[in-house]
Amino acid sequence: MMLLLIVMVSLVTVFESVQRTQVFTQERSQSLDSMRLAIDRITKETRQATAINASSTATTLDMQTYVNGVSTHVIYHPDATGTTLLRTVGTKNGVVLTNMNSTSLFTFTPSTTGAQLISITLSVHPARRPDTVLNLTSEIRLRNEVTT
Amino acid sequence: MTQRMATALREEESGFALIISIILMGVIGTLVALTLTVGTHSDFSTGRGRNFVEALHVAESGVEHAISKLQSTGGGFAGTFTGSINEGGNEGTYTVTVTKLARKRYQIDAAASVGTGGGLKTKRKLRVTMAPPPAFKYALFSYTSVSTKNNDLITGDIWANENITVDEGDTVDGSVTAARGYIHLANGSRVKGDAWSGWFDDSNSYAIHLDNNAIIDGNAKASVTAPTDPVTCGGENLNNYTVRLETGSSVGKNVTTWGTKTGPGTVGGVVANNVCTAAPASKPLPVFTYSDLNYDPATLHQFGTAGTPSATAVSDFQTYVAGQGKHISGTFYINQAAPVNQDNRIDLTNVVITGDTTIISNAPIFTNGVADDTNDAIFVLVSTYQPPVGTTCDLNQDKSECSIHLKNNFQPSGKTAVLIYAPYGPVAVKNNQVQFGSIYADEILVKDNQQMTYDSRVERVVGFGPDTYEIQQWLELNP
Numbered sequence: 001m002m003l004l005l006i007v008m009v010s011l012v013t014v015f016e017s018v019q020r021t022q023v024f025t026q027e028r029s030q031s032l033d034s035m036r037l038a039i040d041r042i043t044k045e046t047r048q049a050t051a052i053n054a055s056s057t058a059t060t061l062d063m064q065t066y067v068n069g070v071s072t073h074v075i076y077h078p079d080a081t082g083t084t085l086l087r088t089v090g091t092k093n094g095v096v097l098t099n100m101n102s103t104s105l106f107t108f109t110p111s112t113t114g115a116q117l118i119s120i121t122l123s124v125h126p127a128r129r130p131d132t133v134l135n136l137t138s139e140i141r142l143r144n145e146v147t148t
Numbered sequence: 149m150t151q152r153m154a155t156a157l158r159e160e161e162s163g164f165a166l167i168i169s170i171i172l173m174g175v176i177g178t179l180v181a182l183t184l185t186v187g188t189h190s191d192f193s194t195g196r197g198r199n200f201v202e203a204l205h206v207a208e209s210g211v212e213h214a215i216s217k218l219q220s221t222g223g224g225f226a227g228t229f230t231g232s233i234n235e236g237g238n239e240g241t242y243t244v245t246v247t248k249l250a251r252k253r254y255q256i257d258a259a260a261s262v263g264t265g266g267g268l269k270t271k272r273k274l275r276v277t278m279a280p281p282p283a284f285k286y287a288l289f290s291y292t293s294v295s296t297k298n299n300d301l302i303t304g305d306i307w308a309n310e311n312i313t314v315d316e317g318d319t320v321d322g323s324v325t326a327a328r329g330y331i332h333l334a335n336g337s338r339v340k341g342d343a344w345s346g347w348f349d350d351s352n353s354y355a356i357h358l359d360n361n362a363i364i365d366g367n368a369k370a371s372v373t374a375p376t377d378p379v380t381c382g383g384e385n386l387n388n389y390t391v392r393l394e395t396g397s398s399v400g401k402n403v404t405t406w407g408t409k410t411g412p413g414t415v416g417g418v419v420a421n422n423v424c425t426a427a428p429a430s431k432p433l434p435v436f437t438y439s440d441l442n443y444d445p446a447t448l449h450q451f452g453t454a455g456t457p458s459a460t461a462v463s464d465f466q467t468y469v470a471g472q473g474k475h476i477s478g479t480f481y482i483n484q485a486a487p488v489n490q491d492n493r494i495d496l497t498n499v500v501i502t503g504d505t506t507i508i509s510n511a512p513i514f515t516n517g518v519a520d521d522t523n524d525a526i527f528v529l530v531s532t533y534q535p536p537v538g539t540t541c542d543l544n545q546d547k548s549e550c551s552i553h554l555k556n557n558f559q560p561s562g563k564t565a566v567l568i569y570a571p572y573g574p575v576a577v578k579n580n581q582v583q584f585g586s587i588y589a590d591e592i593l594v595k596d597n598q599q600m601t602y603d604s605r606v607e608r609v610v611g612f613g614p615d616t617y618e619i620q621q622w623l624e625l626n627p
Contacts, residue, residue, distance in 0.1 A: 003164075004164050011172060015178070025182065025186050029190060032193070036197050048624060066624075068625055143619070144621060145282075
């Protein structure tokens with residue numbers, strides 16, 4: 001009986017660890033999926049931009065671009081808490097990504113004025129593991145003649 | 149016996165290994181299921197992500213394939229074709245449709261498909277529009293100077309590599325830039341945008357001069373051509389960049405000058421004297437290259453060819469025009485053999501434009517009245533005539549040495565956008581001209597109730613610019 005108890009305790013400990021690992025792995029996978037979706041969307045719209053507005057910074061991408069062939073003013077920017085990336089079209093805000101670890105997202109080459117290349121870096125931590133940071137980077141070469 | 153059974157029960161351990169094994173198997177099974185689930189999901193996510201990116205490249209390959217077909221056929225290709233990318237892994241396939249649009253534009257639709265497994269197939273679709281490069285963005289562009297006279301109204305921006313004179317009562321609803329010259333606004337004239345100069349008038353040292361009651365609504369900036377340092381502004385004399393505002397004249401916003409603002413006129417914003425700024429660089433005229441491949445062969449009429457001029461090119465053209473009742477459309481290339489002069493020039497008097505019309509000639513072009521009968525047309529006049537050295541173009545002399553001389557009611561309606569292009573000589577426009585479009589010339593003289601409004605339809609015209617075609621618009625559509 002004692003031996004059984006010892007073995008059971010060990011097994012339960014292992015099982016608990018497996019459960020925690022499962023939760024972490026799932027959340028990590030979800031975060032990666034969200035980041036992939038976000039970066040696909042941002043790159044698709046940025047690639048078609050016709051104007052990078054002067055208000056664009058490392059945290060904000062303000063551009064005139066096409067969405068399914070329609071010229072649209074789109075702004076990507078963090079919310080007030082800096083943990084959520086929003087997409088603003090007109091007066092409507094949509095959530096693009098949550099649990100952001102950093103708001104330094106955009107790099108313009110050569111500069112905001114006359115940008116030809118834009119780098120995007122998304123940095124996210126899974127919901128219950130703030131000590132874990134996932135990074136995803138992409139570079140976009142603009143296809144249309146861009147004005148600022 | 150009961151006691152023996154109780155003892156046996158306390159000491160009996162057989163059967164517990166099964167329980168432990170089952171529990172252990174449960175734990176391991178859970179772990180394996182988790183690993184497989186996450187791993188499979190991760191594989192599919194990665195695969196879909198990779199295919200999504202790859203589909204873009206495959207679609208762009210289709211676009212490049214279409215461009216090469218257009219190049220190899222001189223712009224004659226239209227239709228649908230397919231292709232595939234196979235570098236050992238069957239990367240994807242594309243279907244491309246090329247459509248000819250109006251005014252020598254092409255639309256390329258490329259749809260790409262990548263991946264074959266369930267859940268991994270990805271499609272993306274691109275739409276690319278090819279058009280001539282943008283070359284004409286100003287209402288008036290002069291390689292030297294621009295001069296307006298007598299109640300002219302110019303809607304759009306003006307660029308001159310040298311000086312700009314806006315005469316009495318004239319209005320420019322736009323900005324004026326005299327890259328390496330001065331700007332003079334005569335009595336009562338007005339520039340509703342900004343004024344930017346790059347030099348000064350040698351006779352009075354004024355960089356920007358507003359006569360009585362002249363107005364600049366925007367900013368006035370008197371810059372220095374290529375200053376080598378900001379402190380001494382390349383050693384330029386401070387007295388030479390005066391912004392002079394006479395009685396009743398005004399600048400609505402700021403005045404910035406290497407010299408000083410003088411005169412009783414007012415400034416609505418800040419006056420910044422002795423501030424060194426660099427003048428803009430001179431701009432070249434867009435280069436025109438004639439190729440018969442650029443034009444629809446069904447409506448192209450050549451009088452003399454690019455390689456072989458004709459001694460009767462101008463007269464043959466005039467005969468053709470008369471035969472059409474002076475109602476014309478299409479492309480006309482007139483290469484007149486020497487001598488080329490004002491006595492043997494193209495005369496478009498009383499011609500009526502009935503559709504897109506392009507006239508290209510090495511002879512001077514004159515007209516005493518042109519009209520149109522169309523809903524939407526572009527009328528392009530190109531004269532590469534170079535007047536003899538030492539001659540002048542006079543607005544009041546019909547036979548003076550102008551490359552293009554438009555007189556008396558050159559008035560295509562707003563339905564026709566007009567591009568006037570004369571890279572080697574002056575363009576003179578006089579008397580009640582109403583024009584929508586653009587004038588680009590070595591020199592521009594405008595007089596007497598001229599109304600000129602920039603029309604963006606002439607921004608891109610085939611034959612102008614460093615390339616014949618470029619990507620005008622790049623879109624990704626839903627597949």
